[in-house]
Amino acid sequence: NQFCDVGIGDGHSTCRFSTKSLSKILIKGGTVVNAHHEEVADVYVEDDIIVAVKPHINVGDDVTVIDAAGKFVMPGGIDPHVHLAMDFMGTQSIDDFFSGQAAALAGGTTMHIDFVLPVDGSLMAGFESYEKKSRNSCMDYGFHMAVTKWDETVSKEMEIMVQEKGINSFKFFLAYKGSFMISDELLLQAFKKCKSLGALAMVHAENGDAVYEGQKRMIELGITGPEGHALSRPPVLEGEATARAIRLAEFVNTPLYVVHVMSIDAMEEVAKARKSGLRVIGETVVSALVLDDSWLWHPDFSIAAKYVMSPPIRASGHNKALQAALSMGVLQLVGTDHCTFNSTQKAFGIDDFRKIPNGVNGIEERMHIVWDTMVESGQISVTDYVRVTSTECARIFNIYPRKGAILAGSDADIIVFNPNSSVEISAKSHHSKSDTNVYEGRRVKGKVEVTIAGGRIVWQNDELKVVPGSGKYIEMPPFGYLFKGMDKAEASYLSSLRAPVKRSKSTT
Numbered sequence: 001n002q003f004c005d006v007g008i009g010d011g012h013s014t015c016r017f018s019t020k021s022l023s024k025i026l027i028k029g030g031t032v033v034n035a036h037h038e039e040v041a042d043v044y045v046e047d048d049i050i051v052a053v054k055p056h057i058n059v060g061d062d063v064t065v066i067d068a069a070g071k072f073v074m075p076g077g078i079d080p081h082v083h084l085a086m087d088f089m090g091t092q093s094i095d096d097f098f099s100g101q102a103a104a105l106a107g108g109t110t111m112h113i114d115f116v117l118p119v120d121g122s123l124m125a126g127f128e129s130y131e132k133k134s135r136n137s138c139m140d141y142g143f144h145m146a147v148t149k150w151d152e153t154v155s156k157e158m159e160i161m162v163q164e165k166g167i168n169s170f171k172f173f174l175a176y177k178g179s180f181m182i183s184d185e186l187l188l189q190a191f192k193k194c195k196s197l198g199a200l201a202m203v204h205a206e207n208g209d210a211v212y213e214g215q216k217r218m219i220e221l222g223i224t225g226p227e228g229h230a231l232s233r234p235p236v237l238e239g240e241a242t243a244r245a246i247r248l249a250e251f252v253n254t255p256l257y258v259v260h261v262m263s264i265d266a267m268e269e270v271a272k273a274r275k276s277g278l279r280v281i282g283e284t285v286v287s288a289l290v291l292d293d294s295w296l297w298h299p300d301f302s303i304a305a306k307y308v309m310s311p312p313i314r315a316s317g318h319n320k321a322l323q324a325a326l327s328m329g330v331l332q333l334v335g336t337d338h339c340t341f342n343s344t345q346k347a348f349g350i351d352d353f354r355k356i357p358n359g360v361n362g363i364e365e366r367m368h369i370v371w372d373t374m375v376e377s378g379q380i381s382v383t384d385y386v387r388v389t390s391t392e393c394a395r396i397f398n399i400y401p402r403k404g405a406i407l408a409g410s411d412a413d414i415i416v417f418n419p420n421s422s423v424e425i426s427a428k429s430h431h432s433k434s435d436t437n438v439y440e441g442r443r444v445k446g447k448v449e450v451t452i453a454g455g456r457i458v459w460q461n462d463e464l465k466v467v468p469g470s471g472k473y474i475e476m477p478p479f480g481y482l483f484k485g486m487d488k489a490e491a492s493y494l495s496s497l498r499a500p501v502k503r504s505k506s507t508t
């Protein structure tokens, strides 16, 4: 690996930069792009903060100057959906916080939000375990928290997570029967709690009971290979669960974030909800935008198994429809669901697709693939690119404009992007620990030439210079923009209720 890999706090370093040597940087003459605006300007950084954004900034000799003429200077990507070192399906996703984040930085992503899994149902134990897992972080990160059971302790722990631990979103799995899946009854209780805390409810929307049935059906038919994964959990099950979650969130009157929208069926439910004024966010992922399920029928198991993730990658046609939905604002942002397993781990399911660990890579590829697929093809503007890869995530999770913007006062998380260069994606050159890549051999137009994270140049000239332990945990406050005005909407709903009828007790 090209990045330095020293232990945390071990006092010495083979790294080129120590954690103290933050520098002054001037990025000169590029087109600075924010979600709302683009202009040719210089960007001046001191320590870990952007100090000024304006034309023709003059600086002294102690400043590192990066020439960005003809290039785009954009906020580093924020990946809203990542699973590093996730204990899942009898194994652990192979990228830990250090390797996954190093890969992210090489691809222009400077922050991610990971999903804390409870330990034996305990949110606190889960949080403590992720504090340990994330100690060697080399870029900034935040946490969502999964909720997999319900009782008074969990309810109390949700309060602690929001009020003391910097978490403002909770994820509920409507799939994975027998492990993470929760019932509608629990979902309703948890939605109510989210609403009262100003925390965003998130759902993995697939009907887990029906998936279980679909899996049994495939095994009975003798379909045990990776194609059985797609066949057992068709789009209709994603559409059903998406619709159900939206309706229950509407019933409780709390905003909802649907993670990894993979199908037309789910996307249309999000579209319908948004059209009727509901506060529903649709997140899609890179794999959904550009891959199709033909890979699952590949005769080589090790190739087919790479593509097993849930909800499954869909038949060709869904991807183009999701691209259109992203370009029209029906879907709001793009994550990755980066959850990688190497070929040995994927081979756990060689005789039974139900045992193939679910997950694909993407944290390093997202910024390049979204550019190539959406901007290079003319489907979205450069400003929209910034919105769907960075700013919208920062807004939703209430950390904008600290993150997701190139503005004076924002964190110095910046990329310099050359639209005239290109990149070929391969497991041979990527920075993930995985030995495979679902985008193997894909050549994409555009290249992240420089990544600055927390004021450090961490990627330049195809070289990573990252420091374990330098990434910060970003606390995310509750009551983000999706909650604004909800109390008024609630009051108007209550006042619209027709007065209950006063009935006298009948004597007959």
Ligand SMILES: NC(=O)NCCC(=O)O
Residues within 6 Å of the ligand: 083, 204, 308, 309, 310, 311, 337, 339, 358, 359, 360
């Ligand atoms: N998506 C997937 O296949 N693996 C990660 C867990 C999840 O997000 O459902």
Ligand SMILES: [Zn+2]
Residues within 6 Å of the ligand: 204, 259, 260, 310, 311
């Ligand atoms: Zn999921």
Ligand SMILES: [Zn+2]
Residues within 6 Å of the ligand: 081, 082, 083, 337, 339
């Ligand atoms: Zn996920």
